[in-house]
Amino acid sequence: MKATINDVAKQAGVSIKTVSRVMNNEPSVRQPTREKVMEAVKSLNYKPNLAARNLAGTKAYSIAFIYDNPNAYYVIDMQNGILSACKKQGFELLIHPCNSKSDGILDEITNMVKHSRIAGLVLTPPFSEMPEFVKHILDLEVDVVRIMSGDNAPDNLSPCIMVNDHQASMSITQHLIDLGHKNIGFIAGQSEHMSTVERLRGYKQALKENNIDIDKRLIIDGEYSFESGVQGAKQLMEGELRPTAIFSCNDEIAAGALFASRLMGISIPEQLSITGFENSPFSRQTWPRLTTANQPNPKIAEGAANLLIAKARKQAPDNITTQYTPQLVVRDSTSQAVQ
Amino acid sequence: MKATINDVAKQAGVSIKTVSRVMNNEPSVRQPTREKVMEAVKSLNYKPNLAARNLAGTKAYSIAFIYDNPNAYYVIDMQNGILSACKKQGFELLIHPCNSKSDGILDEITNMVKHSRIAGLVLTPPFSEMPEFVKHILDLEVDVVRIMSGDNAPDNLSPCIMVNDHQASMSITQHLIDLGHKNIGFIAGQSEHMSTVERLRGYKQALKENNIDIDKRLIIDGEYSFESGVQGAKQLMEGELRPTAIFSCNDEIAAGALFASRLMGISIPEQLSITGFENSPFSRQTWPRLTTANQPNPKIAEGAANLLIAKARKQAPDNITTQYTPQLVVRDSTSQAVQ
DNA sequence: TTATAAATTGACAGCGCTGTCATTTTTGAA
DNA sequence: TTCAAAAATGACAGCGCTGTCAATTTATAA
Structure with a gap:
């Protein structure tokens, strides 16, 4: 049968309260006692x-993950990361898929928070990029950790885990430049996503630092989809200024660009280099495999959850904004620029 | 502030026990009383x-979903379906990603079951296809609902939700035959998956019913991956018996086959028809879009969860094996056979 | 109408823990 | 060594609900 605190107390020869103290890592327990209990x-x-x-208690032992993201790989990665932190710390995870654009979204989350005692929320885009939303949540006296794109936290509403897409984007662009590319196309994701903004910023900065002019004809508005990659690549390769490389804002776009290139009889990477972003399973399911930037989502999520748990235990460190920079992963879709 | 059962009792002018009865749908509450409480x-x-x-109680209010499946889309779909049922019924969902091949998997699940009072488990492949595993779980006195591929439940260990891949596979194959195809290639998934076996069975039966010989040279062993689709299609199209259509065991394989065909200069669907299976987002991210079979995963999962909840409330119907047949979705990757 | 069974409702303990506060033990300065 | 202050430990109530069983109300038959 399952043991209760009583059983432990009896076996250790102490009161249940002492066991409780040990289980909660409270001070004021002598070391030998603690060991007996453990x-x-x-x-x-x-x-x-x-x-x-x-x-019985007033502390919370669960954290919530609300998501509204069409990318299943991303969601699963985040979820697994959070879960891993929770498991280690005896916390519970409440998952809540929802529609960030629905009218009732605020009531929905408020209701959830009020009905389950939760220590905090892990917020990913698009929620993490909605300051008003975050403020409302904070009013409910729940902690929040935001995972978002950028160099620095945009405000100090909550701890943030910043994904330095800007830096990563520079690495990718620099990689292309190092290969001799000068005309580098850029296929963007939705411009309302911070990640798109940051990735574009990195692209531009890398060009600037290498004294390469930024040509608007090479920058295509798009969205995070295969189809958009197809369209974008076509537009670029049929345009008046033909790039020798394409920076795609994510792997799906890159897969689409790869596909479109094939259709146009352009061989990759010999005639055109293409890069992705995110290192999702997509990037390994193309041929050639994509050069991309690896974003360690499970690690990021685990970090976010750990932060929330630390805050719940009032042992959160002072310096709470952390940063991850996705690392360049060179695979087979990029090569020396054609002369 | 959050209302408690006491508040409700006071407001309704009854005892908390009566409120409890109403909340649990117990009999022995007069209709007017029930209404007052509600x-x-x-x-x-x-x-x-x-x-x-x-x-306080002895009943369980949570159900668990354990998964070990590399397909994030599948997992998210199932999870969302289960969650939807849980939410409606005031149940909680515990999710537990794990490795079905790990040695300690049984202890791991046993431990989880013993430490959280759970009403039951939703099992998907590969777990649902491991009878010994299921038996062990059942020994823990937890209910199980299995989602698996087949016409009929393989045993009566637990209620099963059968996904009739066999029938769906026949529909796809028949669709190809109706288009005039006679040499139809088949790229299989891992043969240890029931879904592969069933899909192959449906393929063969459809051929038989149309008096088309089954040629082993057209059946390629593979696995559920893009890469396998690339290899399989190459092997088929470069083989001595060249098919005019390829039945791929899932959408990823089909995407790979599509890709390989492009490489070989074969135009789809004019020179070669290709079908997928599952109707995953993949099938819309190819060009042309894939003809496939739609498997309503969220619905299936919601059904499974509802069954578990009904059992927990001892109101499970007698006839508990249900069946879903994925429906043919005709898109742009199939067309009339070349004469 | 009355007695009896059946249906409905309620009183109360207790699930396994934590928070509060009282008690005991240890520490350290005088 | 002694005593006050600090540290460690414990006793106990109660979190919001359900299960048990007793009390009350209603229905039914005589």
Whole structure:
């Protein structure tokens, strides 16, 4: 049968309150006592009952992940990362798929927060990029950690985990420049996404730093989809200024660009280099495999969850804005520019 | 502030026990009383506290979804379906990604089941296809619903939701035959997956029913990946018996086959028809878009969860094996056979 | 109408923990 | 060594609900 705190207390020869203290890492427990208790805990395979904790205590033992993202790979990665942190710390994960554009979204989240005691929310785009939304959530006295694109946190509403798309984008662009490319096309994602803005910024800055003129004809508005990559590549390759490389704002776009190039009889990477972004499974399912930037989503998510858990335990570090820079992954879709 | 059962009882002028009865749909509550209570519930936006329920009662209010599937789209679909049922019924979802091949998998699940009171488990492949695993779970006195491929449940260990890949596969094959195709290639997924077996069976049966010989040279062993589709299509199109159509065991394989065909200068669908399976987002991200079979995963998952919830409430119907047949979706990757 | 069974409702304990506060033990300065 | 202050530990109530069983109301038959 499942062991309770009582069993542990008896076996360790202490009161249940002391066991409780040990389980919650509270101070004011002598080391030998702590060890006695931990021993009993192990031998009985004891795990605190979450329901009882929630009912009796005032602390929260769950964190929520709300998502509205068509990219299943991204969502699963984030979820697995958060889950991994939760499991290690005895927390629970509430997942809540929803529509960020629905009218009732605020009530929906408010209701959820009010009905389940939760320590905090992990917010990814688009939610993390909606300051008003974040403010409302914070009013409910729940912690928030935002994962978003940028060099620095845009405000100090909450701790942020910044994904430095700007820097990563510069690396990719620099990689292309190093290969001798000068006319580099850019197929953008939706411009309302910070990631698009940041990636474009990185592209431009890298060009500037290498004294290459930015030509608007090479920058195509698009969205994060295969189809958009197809269209974008066509437009670029049939335009008056033909690039020798294409920077795609994500892997799906790149896959589309790759596909369109094939259709146009352009061989990759010999005649045209193409890069992706995100290192999603997509980038390995193309041929040739995509040069891209790896974004360690599970790690990022785990970090976000750990931060929330630390805050719940009031042991959050002071310096709470962290940053990840996606790293360049060179595969087979890029090569020396044709002379 | 959040309303408790006490508030509702007071407002409705009954005892908390009566409110409890109403909330649990128990009999022995007079209709007017029930209405009074429901009114108070609504006006106070009352929702029973899960923690308290778990602690006080013997019934379970959560169901678990364990998964080990590289296909993020599939997992998200299933998860969303289960979640939707849970939300409607006031249940909680525990998700548990894990490795079905790990040694400790049984202990891992056992531990999870013992430490959280759960009503039941939703099992998808590969778990649903591991009878020994299912037996062990059932020994823990948790309900199980399996989602798997086949016409009929393989045993009566648990309720099953059967996905009739066999029938769907026949529809696809028949579609190709109706278009005049006689030499139809088949690129299989891993043969240890029931879905592969069933899809191959449907393919063969459709051929037989149309008096078309089954030629082993047209059946390629593969796995559920883009790369496998590339290889398979190459092998088929460069083989001695060249098909005019290719049945791919899933959309990823089809995408690979599509890609390989382009490389070989074969135009789709004019020179070669290609079909997918599953109607995943992949099938819309190819060009031309894939003819495939739509598998309503969220619906299936919601059905599975509802069954588990009904069982938890001891109101499960007698006839508990249900069946879904994926429906043919004709898009642009198939056309009349070349004469 | 009355007695009896059946249906409905309520009182109360207790699920496994945490928070509060009282008690005991230890520490350290005088 | 002694005593006050600090540290460590424990006793106990109660979180919001459900299960048990008793009390009350209603329905039914005589």
